[in-house]
Amino acid sequence: MKYFFKNNNISILLFILVLSISYLSFYNYKIQNNLLLKQMENNAGHIASSIYTSIKHFKDIKSTVSLQKLVRDLSFGLDIFDFRFIKHDGVIKHSMFKKEIGQVSSSKSFQEILQGEKKLKTFFFEERDFVKVMAIYYPIYRNNDLIGIIDLSVDIVEYNQMPYRNKFILEQRKIDLLNLLKSIEGSIVNNLSVIEETDTDSFLNAHINFTTNIEQILLVDNNTNKIIHSSNKKLVATIYEMNNSSSGLFTIDKKLIYKTALQNNTNNTKLVLLINASEYAKNEQKLLQTAIITSVIALLLALFIARGVYYSAMKQSRSEKKRLEYLVKERTLEIELLSKTDSLTGLWNRGYLEEMLEMEFKRAHRYNHDISIMLIDLDHFKKVNDTYGHLCGDDVLREVSNRIKSCVRDTDFVGRYGGEEFVVILPETAISGCKKIANKILKSISDKPIKFESNLITITTSIGISRLKEEHSNQKTLFYEADLALYRAKKEGRNRIILFDEMD
């Protein structure tokens, strides 16, 4: 388990991150959704209570609230010259002047309106009661039906007095009047639904027609659970009886409906409001979509990050591997070299030399090529060691090996065979060429004394040379012959070259 965590810590972190973001977004969705529901509940409650009070005071409202009162209040409060509410057939329903009510409007301008010669909703100037006024006919619609026309006019004495100076005032007046008319329109439309409807059922109907999202309003008896009053749409009425819980969301006839119930304990009735909750459903869906999108984005982001981390890790490991490989290669080369060379002089060691000699011998023997070898031995080297010490001996050996190296060609192998003995293998070299090189070596060593600290040490060498012949079966005989020649050189007084071929 521990191992698992150690190896997948980034992916686990990312996973936790995605989980937490998703959780947060869904939590947010839940809260918002609850808010929406609560808002709807509140609104429904307000509507229900207002309807309830309307029903409760139905008769009172009918008798007291009237457009006539509205007209009277308006006319005293504002400088309005004329205010009439005329039904579409021309009968004056309400007026500032009580005597006019019930009469058919005989005004010339109204006749023009009826005949379509004058436009509705536009201001015009006219003389009324011997006073020049600005008037407007404003239609009132409810559910696209013309229910009446407001005839409004204002006294414009200031404008008549100074038309140019007060033009702005006139325009201002027009705007004010239009605003006033709009508010009057609202109150008329609202009030008419209360005033004009005669019984509770039709009042409920009117209320539903006036609002957009209320499906049905029911007034239910608490004890018998029977509907006392209801608006027109009966589709929900039966369903209601099945679901008698207080409030909540239902689907009825493929419609999402929110139901709210308002209890009234005084007359033991219940007002049930069924509201079309399609708007809520839409909003809820939107919220859910947002939450899902958020979590998906988080997931994608996490995947992306994981991918990036994986790539960078891969890259790093690859470069590390390369570096290690290079190191190993170098190290092996070093070790190889160490195993082949002599540590003191840097020349090939005996083992490698023997290997090389065998190889070269075999090749030369097969192709019938020349090969010569040289055995070099320092004369009286023991004396040097004894007089100047081993350090000096080492130095001398190093110097000698350098001098030998400088005399031979690149293709020749120079090795230390042991002690003060050196071997040079010269492949593809005839005995004459070998002799030349041997002379060169002999001279280079004996000509210059070797310097050690303050001492100058003069040293000579003896060299034995042999070459490959057809009768040689292996390299050992070749070597043996060179050794014999060296032995002869030592015997003949040192500091010379002896060829095995020239021996008798």
Next chain:
Amino acid sequence: MLLSLKSFIFYFLIGIFILSPSIIFAESQHIKESLSQNQIEIPLKQALGDEAYTQAMSSGQYKYVGNSKCRLCHREFFIGRKHDLHDFTMQKLVKSKNEKNSRCLVCHSTGYGVDSGFVSMETTPRLANVQCEGCHGPGSLHIKLAKEKMKLRSNVGVKGFLVGADNQKRLKKMCTSCHVSEKNNSYKDLQSAYDSYRYPNPNEKNK
């Protein structure tokens, strides 16, 4: 033809020039007379007397409102008075170019010289001419009382005027404060004139 038209205009102008002094004199005779007199007392003040006037004005209950407000309840009077000469007093002043003369405005407007009364045609055009309030005094209290009565569904016996129909003595005094023989030659029988003003249109003899 052209020459004759030109000469006609020429002689016409000369004629006017010769006749003009007598025309101007005839018009300004009455005006000159009235202008030579002292400043006339505000009619309302005359009718009420100094003490009652100051008391009423300082109470703050009385303000001029203009006849368009009176029209809301007394529409027939509003229409009827449009035919009465009282509704043309300002027009007369404008004709004789005295519309800014305070001596004339005292009688030719509604409430000139009183707070919230007529000031000038520019600022208070709604109080031009001698309107309802010109004789009855400021109407704001009357309207207030009328509204209260209306709430009780009866508008019988609404009062609230300084110079109301219930105080005929004051009302007649109001008439005579402007209608003096020297200022208005046509004014002779006060009682019959007073009676005719009980009807919306006093010039229509429809008793």
